[in-house]
Amino acid sequence: MAAFVILSNASPRVLSTLILSDVCFLYESLARALSEARIDVLDRCSTVAKAVAIVGESPPDLLLIDATFNGGLAAVGQLLAAATKTRIVVLAVTETEDSVLSWIRAGVSGYIPNTTRLADLPAMLQGIARGEQVCSAYIAGSILRELRDLGPQGKTSSSPSLTERERQVLRLIGSGRANKEIARELNISLATAKSHVHNLLGKLHLRHRGQVTAWLHGAERA
Template sequence: MTIRVVFADDQPLIRAGLRVLCADTDDLAVVGEAGTGTEAVGLVRETRPDVVVMDIRMPGMDGIEAARAITADGGTTRVLMLTTFDDDEYVYASLRAGASGFLVKDMALEDILAAIRVVAAGDGLIAPSVTRRLIEEFAARPSPAAPPAARRAPGGITEREREVLTLVGRGLSNGEIAADLSISVATAKTHVARLLTKLDARDRVHLVILAYEAGLVAPRE
């Protein structure tokens, strides 16, 4: 299956480099480019790509606002933030806006392409350089907009699913969850899939957010 991609960045050179890189692959096709957040939103609504790779700092509507508008449309397009700035506030705001991943531009180009594939497949991905800080951010500062009741452990899930959600919040993979709970990888994957459905979560990154906001993972646990 060909993954349809839109690149949104106010630097033409960045867009050109990513476009050329995608041209050498068999499974990625660039269906549009945008230089502003407003253009990105319009282009996504027009072309309905699988993934939009979005810069944060753009003139007018920035990437975070554009991501919020795109995910609010209720379509299947997933947003992957790609930026020079790995500031904690940008990471938190991007995921809050509905982004499924957050990458920095100093990553290897092949890693960026791999991230596009991961996000298109329905998973979430965060650059290793910011993952630990992000986890500490969620652990230390629940969303101020969420009332205490919203931060309790989610209802409607089994005790085993609660255990799995806790491990997802710690950043464990399906294989690591399976080893920790002495279950098969397939069973761990099934539990994660059920959590996504029951909690109406977009992806694994969204589950991490829910785990921290529910208080299932303590700071520096």
């Protein structure tokens, strides 16, 4: 299969990692395999709350999320807010356009396909830690189309005039909240929450809520 690859001659460095998974044998297998390749697995978190607490206090180089972890996708925004110096990587992703783009839209720095051999994992994680990613040509094309659909850079990184309520909604979407959760947290009706989300996306020139995280990262860097 053709692949989109970014190569580097950089020497591997010791990395610290944290694993978010409720599967014990996955953690034990990864800890054993990665420790032999200069990657230290600090701990396993079986809840998002524990992961947030750890990365907020002592951020590792990488936070590895099991793709099958319940609520992992929705928690990426919350983890990003706590782990500003940590790259988030999702493990064992089914390499389809919908699956990969969903995680990228959420804000992960990289992904490991579920077809990856354990022996190849350390080198792939080292690459992601350097800002690199290996993916199929098909997925590379999907990512390029996604970037194109975001529109001109000026539109995504500008700061439109938002109401206080829209700023609240923006923060909640960025932290992975669904419309029902937004309505509950702001004590408004579901219809009103949907209306705020619709208006917010229009002001930001975004087509769907999955692009909000990318917009927020662009605004932070601007």
